[in-house]
Amino acid sequence: MATATPETSVSSILLAATALSSIRGERTLFADLSMTVRAGEVWQIEGPNGAGKSSLLRILTGLLPAQAGTVHFQGESITQCRDEYHQSLLFIGHKSGVKPELTAIENLEFYAAVQGQPLVEPPYELLANVGLVGLEDIPAQGLSAGQQRRIALARLWLTQAPLWILDEPFTALDVAGIALLEARFAEHVGQGGAIILTSHQPVNAEKFPLQRIALRYQH
């Protein structure tokens, strides 16, 4: 139903989804959906509430099976290279994944431990990247929704993964937070990474190439 492939890019293909279909309950969310994501690109999945954006992201991560179609990472089926794929992927879902009882610093240490990588940058500097100076040692449950989102997004400064899949990363962020994130996106794709995201807000495409796929709500 939605197919979009850039015609002229010669960059390497990171992710290729082919003829994906998803049915949840009685409803077909999408059918015959294909997309080819190359290094240096940002893809925005658009559509109204319930159209299937999060479902599509979860299929692309391998967390949700599709009814039909395939997803390949660097030429290999993600079902065949699951571990390698997940090491090359940063997925931040709709819920921020922030542990409420841990401080911002402890949350970062937790992320680093889960990724199996020590914190290379001092955690206070990482949190300064996301504007959390002075809030580093407060349990996350004492912070605002936007501040908690910033803790989750600090992972974008921690990770070495080339492919980022981000569900509504701009949610709860203020204008400065959005600008910060867009600058980080530009840096990542400028270094050969790629990003697939959902957003109900328009994404500022001045700093990076932006591809769009629109899902329609199907009854």
Ligand SMILES: Nc1ncnc2c1ncn2[C@@H]1O[C@H](COP(=O)(O)OP(=O)(O)OP(=O)(O)O)[C@@H](O)[C@H]1O
């Ligand atoms: N865990 C689930 N089990 C069964 N059906 C689900 C589940 N999650 C979502 N769905 C169904 O899939 C549809 C699409 O949900 P999805 O979260 O992918 O939409 P979305 O486009 O991301 O919506 P939003 O903009 O509100 O985040 C929903 O309307 C719902 O019917």
